[in-house]
Amino acid sequence: MTNDQQIEILLAEDNPSDVELTMRALKKKNLDNKVHVVTDGAQALDFIFCAGAYKDRNIKNPPKVIFLDLKLPKVDGKEVLRRIKSDERTKVIPVVIMTSSQEESDVIASYHLGANSYIVKPVDFEKFADTIKELGMYWVFINKAPII
Amino acid sequence: MEDRKPGDEQEIEQALEYSDRIIATLREPFLVLDKNLRVISANPSFYNTFKVTKEDTLGRSLPDLGDGQWNIPRLLVLLREILPEKKTVEGYELEHRFAQIGQRRMSLNATQMRVPKKIAALITAAAKENDEEDLILLAIEDITDRKQAEEKINKLNMELEERVSRRTEELLTAVKEMEAFSYSVSHDLKAPLRAVMGFANVLSEDYAPQLDENGRRVIGIINDNVRKMGQLIEDLLKLARLAGLATNLVDIDMTTLAQPVCHELREEFFRDRTIEVSVKPLLSARADATLARQIFTNLISNAMKFTARKEKAVIEIGSYDKDGERVYYVKDNGAGYDMKYEDMLFGIFKRLHSQDEFGGTGIGLAIVRSAVRRHGGRAWAEAEVDQGATFYFTLPKGG
Incomplete structure (x- = not known):
């Protein structure tokens, strides 16, 4: 497992193709070694709240940003988001919703739950790659993360 | 004076006959009772409806009629308690099982009236001692x-x-x-x-x-x-x-709606072409703004697409009222099509041109038809090969 000092991005995504293509895009900005991937909502919560397989992590060492798919196995993305944003210890962690869904209700619900950004993943790969690169650069290098 | 008296009585008798005829003509059962609830007169409808004879009815007390089948507590309350106080009651309903005709529901009108002794003496034997007599008129409607x-x-x-x-x-x-x-x-x-x-x-x-x-x-x-x-x-x-989608119907200025659609489409997709678009002043519609914009977007982009081979595309957008309908149209001078394929036109995935000629997914007109139908309207088209096409749709009239 990657040392949590280095983890800048938590990627919660169950589709292996999306994971590989996301990592490939991040690699072009040398961000791929700062990413930890979880493939369901339960793992995402364990990582964030330092439980289960991640019980040795320190909650005071959060990722700079969480890229969260809405449709995840076990615990869905909205529930993961709700739990992050309703806990004093984690609610300041920026969460970017990344989904294929353009449903207005999803967008509204996500922002109501406290999402910091909502990205519709484009089908077009080049647009997708550009989006990922920009997101990675913005949240890891440009945005000033809160101190927990 | 002496010779006037028989004349008076004659007039009274004529008046009584007049009222008897009225009662006899009524289609509904009708009774006249004296203050002791004895039947003074009944009409043929009463005998027919309740299957009783005149002999068993006249002169008898109402509660005793026909083996006591009129001994109805609610009726007696009306006649003995309510009526003396109120004088007139309308639409008093009661339900009762009659021996001859079974369970019936009735609506009653009842009036208590005071008549002079002279008249009372002519119609009832009970009126001998008083100057005046209280009579009860009872109209019965079988409302079962x-x-x-x-x-x-x-x-x-x-x-x-x-x-x-x-x-x-x-x-x-x-x-x-x-x-x-x-x-x-x-x-x-x-x-x-x-x-x-x-x-x-x-x-x-x-x-x-x-x-x-x-x-x-x-x-x-x-x-x-x-x-x-x-x-x-x-x-x-x-x-x-x-x-x-829930439709939100509002009055829409269709001219203001259509103009920017034309502009945006041209800027976004057809910048390098010569397209002359004229938007006539359009009649207002009562419609959902999102759907109305979608209809125009699809029809106008179609018109722009199918005029690609013309040196100069001419597109006209207008409206008129005909046979009570508000009709809008988008007319172009493009490739047109053969009218024999008309019924394919609005179907989903139906295309009348190859992908190479004109791109598109074949869903645009299906969306138009669905959006128009959401408003209870209809959509159709007229065209000729190489002579352009005109697409029509109707929407409810705006205020």
Whole structure:
């Protein structure tokens, strides 16, 4: 497992193709070694709240940003988001919703739950790659993360 | 003076005969009772309705009539207690089982009236000692059948309401399922497409040296098709969402709505072409603004697309009222089509031109028709090969 000092991005995504293509895009900005991937909502919560397989992590060492798919196995993305944003210890962690869904209700619900950004993943790969690169650069290098 | 008296009596008798005739003519049972509830007169309808004879009726007390079948507590309350105080009662309902005719419901009008002794003496033997006599007029309407019909109607109405609410429920469920379906389509169909295109791209980036020109061409074809399929999914979703969308009907200035649509489409897709668009002053519609904009967007972009081969595209947008309908049209001088294929035109995935000639997913006009139907309107077209096409649709009139 990657040392949590280095983890800048938590990627919660169950589709292996999306994971590989996301990592490939991040690699072009040398961000791929700062990413930890979880493939369901339960793992995402364990990582964030330092439980289960991640019980040795320190909650005071959060990722700079969480890229969260809405449709995840076990615990869905909205529930993961709700739990992050309703806990004093984690609610300041920026969460970017990344989904294929353009449903207005999803967008509204996500922002109501406290999402910091909502990205519709484009089908077009080049647009997708550009989006990922920009997101990675913005949240890891440009945005000033809160101190927990 | 002496010879006037027989004349008076004669006049009174004539008046009594007049009132008897009126009573006899009534279609509803009618009784005149004295203050002891003895029957002074009854009309033929009373005898017919209650299957009793004149002999068994006249001169007898109402509670004693026909083996006491009129000994109805609620009726006696009316005649003995309510009437002396109120003098007139209308629509007093009661229900009773009669020996001859079974369970009946009746509505009663009753009036208590005081008549001078002279008249009382002529019509009842009981009026000898008083100067005046109180009589009761009782009109009886058998409302059994009407009440049954009313109850039946009420029952039917309730069943109908139940059925409507059940159907509404079913419809809402169907809409919800449709929403779940489009949600699933939008999420689950797009992800694999992104993967196909993404990995085709990986191929062209990482394996460029091993690919010859044909290999690169094939990757291009893969990408083109993925883009098309992505567009197809988007359009299908739009069509599916139309079904679930709640319409918000408002008065719309259609000129103000159509003009920017023309402008945006030209700027976005057809900048390098000569397109003359004239938007006539349009009649207002009462419609959902989002849907109305979608209708114009699809029809105008169609018009721009199918005029691509003309040196100068001419597109006209107008409206008129005909036969009580408010009609809007979008007319172009483009490729047109053969009217014999008209019924294919608004069908989903139906195309009258090859992909090479004019691009598109074949869903645009299906969306138009669905959006127009949501307003209770209709859409149709007129065209001729190479002579352009005109698309018409109707919407409710705006205020």
